Amino acid sequence: MTDPTPSGLRFAVVGAGMAGILAAIKLQERGERYTVFEKAGRIGGTWRENRYPGLTCDVPAHAYTFSFAPYPEWSALYATGPEIQRYFEGLVDRYGIGPAIRFNAEVTGLDWDETGHTWTLTLAGGERQVFDVVIVASGVLHHPRLPEIEGLDSFAGPAFHTARWNDDAPIAGARVGLIGSGSTGIQIVTAINKQVDRLVHFQRSPQWIMPVPYHTYSDEDRAAFRADPALIDAIRFSDEYMGNVRRFTRAIMDIDGPDMKQVEDICREHFETSLPEGELKEKLRPNYRAACKRLIYSWCYYQEVQHPAVHVETGRIARVEPQGVRMADGTLHELDTLILATGFQADRFIRPAGVTGQGGLTLDQFWARRPTAHYAVTLPGFPNFFMLNGPTGPVGNFSLIDIAERQWDYIDQLVDLIRRGGARSVAPSVAAHADYEERRIAAARRTIFGSGCTSWYLDDEGVPASWPWSYDDFADAMSRPRLEEYDLFGGQVPA
Numbered sequence: 001m002t003d004p005t006p007s008g009l010r011f012a013v014v015g016a017g018m019a020g021i022l023a024a025i026k027l028q029e030r031g032e033r034y035t036v037f038e039k040a041g042r043i044g045g046t047w048r049e050n051r052y053p054g055l056t057c058d059v060p061a062h063a064y065t066f067s068f069a070p071y072p073e074w075s076a077l078y079a080t081g082p083e084i085q086r087y088f089e090g091l092v093d094r095y096g097i098g099p100a101i102r103f104n105a106e107v108t109g110l111d112w113d114e115t116g117h118t119w120t121l122t123l124a125g126g127e128r129q130v131f132d133v134v135i136v137a138s139g140v141l142h143h144p145r146l147p148e149i150e151g152l153d154s155f156a157g158p159a160f161h162t163a164r165w166n167d168d169a170p171i172a173g174a175r176v177g178l179i180g181s182g183s184t185g186i187q188i189v190t191a192i193n194k195q196v197d198r199l200v201h202f203q204r205s206p207q208w209i210m211p212v213p214y215h216t217y218s219d220e221d222r223a224a225f226r227a228d229p230a231l232i233d234a235i236r237f238s239d240e241y242m243g244n245v246r247r248f249t250r251a252i253m254d255i256d257g258p259d260m261k262q263v264e265d266i267c268r269e270h271f272e273t274s275l276p277e278g279e280l281k282e283k284l285r286p287n288y289r290a291a292c293k294r295l296i297y298s299w300c301y302y303q304e305v306q307h308p309a310v311h312v313e314t315g316r317i318a319r320v321e322p323q324g325v326r327m328a329d330g331t332l333h334e335l336d337t338l339i340l341a342t343g344f345q346a347d348r349f350i351r352p353a354g355v356t357g358q359g360g361l362t363l364d365q366f367w368a369r370r371p372t373a374h375y376a377v378t379l380p381g382f383p384n385f386f387m388l389n390g391p392t393g394p395v396g397n398f399s400l401i402d403i404a405e406r407q408w409d410y411i412d413q414l415v416d417l418i419r420r421g422g423a424r425s426v427a428p429s430v431a432a433h434a435d436y437e438e439r440r441i442a443a444a445r446r447t448i449f450g451s452g453c454t455s456w457y458l459d460d461e462g463v464p465a466s467w468p469w470s471y472d473d474f475a476d477a478m479s480r481p482r483l484e485e486y487d488l489f490g491g492q493v494p495a
Contacts, residue, residue: 006031007419012121012131014107017045019388019404020137024097039106045139047085052162054191055081058297059399062236070232072225076216110355117424136387141344150319159338169337173197180341186296190304199310200333208267208290214299245398249471255448264290274302283312288453346456347371357382370459374428375477383425386411394467394474406478424490432485443468
């Protein structure tokens with residue numbers, strides 16, 4: 001159990017999205033000294049930056065909340081992006097963390113002082129501050145990835161990434177092109193298909209769709225949730241939801257076992273029974289195993305993609321021209337608006353900020369082969385540097401809020417070593433992390449993510465950049481750090 005007494009340590013939190021808000025609330029509750037640095041003008045992270053039509057979290061709304069902050073106001077089983085943004089904004093006010101957040105404060109550098117056991121943090125404007133502990137809550141999916149297509153800049157109409165949504169772009173009654181068929185692309189199809197004159201959905205590879213139920217919550221439902229929070233707990237901690245999470249993570253590990261067979265059977269039956277035989281069905285038939293890519297959870301995609309305004313284009317794009325998109329076979333799709341649902345650079349994390357740790361080791365050097373962190377949280381050579389939802393963490397169709405809360409418990413126990421004076425700084429040993437990473441890579445190659453598809457889950461060597469074991473394994477790992485895997489530096493916390 002950690003010491004509840006304020007330590008006098010100085011904490012820097014990088015990012016005011018979901019994970020940064022969590023860190024701030026936890027530090028505020030302890031009475032710690034902390035500052036949150038947010039590069040944008042308001043909180044929210046991915047829910048601030050993404051505003052595209054149809055934006056919905058694919059985790060049930062009541063499960064996508066902090067365990068200590070249930071929310072009775074959700075409008076439906078699955079929450080929209082604006083609702084989630086409001087939830088986080090409300091928590092900032094409720095827990096009084098707003099004064100500690102510095103907006104428009106992009107962190108460009110972090111440099112470790114081995115003598116003082118401190119980090120010097122540098123902002124884009126050149127300002128510097130010194131901290132004892134750094135919490136990296138920068139998120140994963142915040143650097144848009146633009147497709148390398150000849151002539152993209154020549155398009156005469158609006159062309160933009162979904163995370164940079166253009167509210168002035170013609171949609172209603174317009175000819176719209178949509179490149180990308182991951183979760184974002186699928187959600188946009190279901191949201192705008194009835195508004196456009198024509199929607200050309202450029203698809204490189206089709207997706208497996210996991211059918212899910214959907215229903216709205218009535219005023220009476222919300223009143224009941226307000227009156228009895230146990231009704232919320234019955235949903236978010238239910239055997240059904242947690243059972244699905246555990247089934248999914250077991251399936252990832254045992255790709256020929258009964259859990260994966262159940263996942264594949266559900267997706268395959270949904271595909272076969274939802275689409276009529278014909279050209280569209282064959283365009284949407286995946287040629288890889290379900291869950292190799294991130295599963296798409298949808299209650300309506302197969303219905304909505306059959307709308308007569310939607311054309312699924314599976315040919316190769318040759319180039320973009322001022323009038324539209326030219327295919328390799330010579331076909332020109334004339335367009336008014338071009339939307340790029342092409343994902344994010346999933347290997348950036350806190351970068352491009354420059355981070356320099358012990359002995360002048362930079363984060364770019366440490367991550368030269370692939371981003372990695374010890375149990376997705378700590379890095380050898382970078383003391384008192386802790387990541388929430390860092391590299392090699394669990395990914396999939398479950399709540400990253402839950403993952404971040406478990407990681408915070410792990411971090412807090414390590415920080416408590418410093419609070420109690422047992423060390424001035426702490427980092428995993430090189431040997432311990434090398435052993436972890438060797439085991440992780442070997443296990444990751446055997447997961448469904450490594451079974452033969454292209455995916456943002458894979459690193460440059462084709463290794464799944466994720467936690468390859470079960471949900472319960474992760475929960476167990478986060479319950480208590482293995483202190484024998486850590487190097488402790490110094491033995492007296494400064495006053």
